[in-house]
Amino acid sequence: GESVGLHLPTLSVQEGDNSIINCAYSNSASDYFIWYKQESGKGPQFIIDIRSNMDKRQGQRVTVLLNKTVKHLSLQIAATQPGDSAVYFCAETPFGNEKLTFGTGTRLTIIP
Amino acid sequence: SQTIHQWPATLVQPVGSPLSLECTVEGTSNPNLYWYRQAAGRGLQLLFYSVGIGQISSEVPQNLSASRPQDRQFILSSKKLLLSDSGFYLCAWSAAGNQPQHFGDGTRLSIL
Numbered sequence: 001g002e003s004v005g006l007h008l009p010t011l012s013v014q015e016g017d018n019s020i021i022n023c024a025y026s027n028s029a030s031d032y033f034i035w036y037k038q039e040s041g042k043g044p045q046f047i048i049d050i051r052s053n054m055d056k057r058q059g060q061r062v063t064v065l066l067n068k069t070v071k072h073l074s075l076q077i078a079a080t081q082p083g084d085s086a087v088y089f090c091a092e093t094p095f096g097n098e099k100l101t102f103g104t105g106t107r108l109t110i111i112p
Numbered sequence: 113s114q115t116i117h118q119w120p121a122t123l124v125q126p127v128g129s130p131l132s133l134e135c136t137v138e139g140t141s142n143p144n145l146y147w148y149r150q151a152a153g154r155g156l157q158l159l160f161y162s163v164g165i166g167q168i169s170s171e172v173p174q175n176l177s178a179s180r181p182q183d184r185q186f187i188l189s190s191k192k193l194l195l196s197d198s199g200f201y202l203c204a205w206s207a208a209g210n211q212p213q214h215f216g217d218g219t220r221l222s223i224l
Contacts, residue, residue: 008154093209099171
């Protein structure tokens with residue numbers, strides 16, 4: 001959903017633990033989904049994406065899960081490190097659309 | 113490889129002054145280009161996007177305008193800045209609508 005004007009939810013995780021960041025979307029026509037990581041003072045950085053014909057995709061230490069039935073997307077980060085501390089955004093778009101709709105964002109803090 | 117450049121990194125302008133922020137992309141042709149604004153601790157608000165030279169779509173009525181004079185150049189402008197124009201401005205490019213957007217490092221604009 002739209003992220004403008006909303007305060008960021010926060011998640012604190014002990015270093016070395018796994019973290020799960022969730023995102024809900026409302027558009028049943030959404031076809032393409034992305035996760036971004038934004039560190040303080042920088043632009044968002046692409047992490048991983050997934051298309052609607054998949055329900056799971058893995059990268060290096062990250063896994064994205066897509067549940068189209070309940071319109072839910074999650075990002076799992078394994079063995080978290082201090083450098084994982086950042087704000088994480090989900091984004092989605094329907095097929096053929098030129099724009100992304102960004103989620104609220106979640107601030108992840110890794111506790112040493 | 114593709115790169116995106118935004119400048120300046122920070123800018124302090126008085127109310128009522130003009131604005132010109134520039135974004136250029138290298139290593140790709142005919143990219144989609146995007147301008148976003150991000151308020152402190154908030155999500156990303158899409159301001160403008162362009163799918164080709166001279167083609168600009170405005171998402172939010174406001175004091176700003178955008179232009180794309182060349183294929184890989186996207187400019188954000190204002191004739192008279194308002195206090196409410198303060199924020200973090202991000203430029204992004206993508207190969208197509210259902211492809212990842214890649215962001216620049218942003219311009220932090222402060223209006224006094």
